[in-house]
Amino acid sequence: MRKLFTCLVAMTMIAxxxxxxxxxxxxxxxxxPIDGSPASPYDGQQVTIxxxxxxxxxxxxxxxxxxxxxxGGINFFDNSGTGLMIGDEIEITGTVGTFGGxxxxxxxxxxxxxxxxxxTPIDVTPSGIFGAVEPYEWVGNFVAVTGEIATxxxxxxxxxxxxxxxxVLYVYVDGDTGIDLSxxxxxxxxxxxxxxVNYNG
Numbered sequence: 322m323r324k325l326f327t328c329l330v331a332m333t334m335i336a337x338x339x340x341x342x343x344x345x346x347x348x349x350x351x352x353x354p355i356d357g358s359p360a361s362p363y364d365g366q367q368v369t370i371x372x373x374x375x376x377x378x379x380x381x382x383x384x385x386x387x388x389x390x391x392x393g394g395i396n397f398f399d400n401s402g403t404g405l406m407i408g409d410e411i412e413i414t415g416t417v418g419t420f421g422g423x424x425x426x427x428x429x430x431x432x433x434x435x436x437x438x439x440x441t442p443i444d445v446t447p448s449g450i451f452g453a454v455e456p457y458e459w460v461g462n463f464v465a466v467t468g469e470i471a472t473x474x475x476x477x478x479x480x481x482x483x484x485x486x487x488x489v490l491y492v493y494v495d496g497d498t499g500i501d502l503s504x505x506x507x508x509x510x511x512x513x514x515x516x517x518v519n520y521n522g
Contacts, residue, residue, distance in 0.1 A: 352457035
């Protein structure tokens, strides 16, 4: 049975017209395809990405942001009261590192902010995630997973494809979200929106 968890950069302006090279998030978010361990070729390097905010601080904790770019998603932490809003498109510069076994941007800072709409989540099923050539490439993305409830345990539940299956997605619901799982029952069908993460394996 396979399971996958769903649930600081400083930018300094230097005189001149040079701009930072934008790196594709998918190139940063690389995990060992066998055991899911972080294997980013940019580990320890400072990078700049272009992405849109889809999780703001307070959703899960005081400082975690999740962003979605054209080729993938990633998170960064800053609890200084960034004022960033869902839908803001920003250039983020940070040092690629890990937290809890997941690739992240450390010491993140950002340049111009362009207000916009929340990104559209990627529709997928549990088997669609695990059936990918490299399932860990899904990590960081904003997803809308449709499936059937297989187990419920306090503030978490497991989903399979509708009708069952061997691929199991573990969904952790943070208390900060205010989501009440008390009415959820095995066999119910749900669509879950959020970041797909690989926290601590």
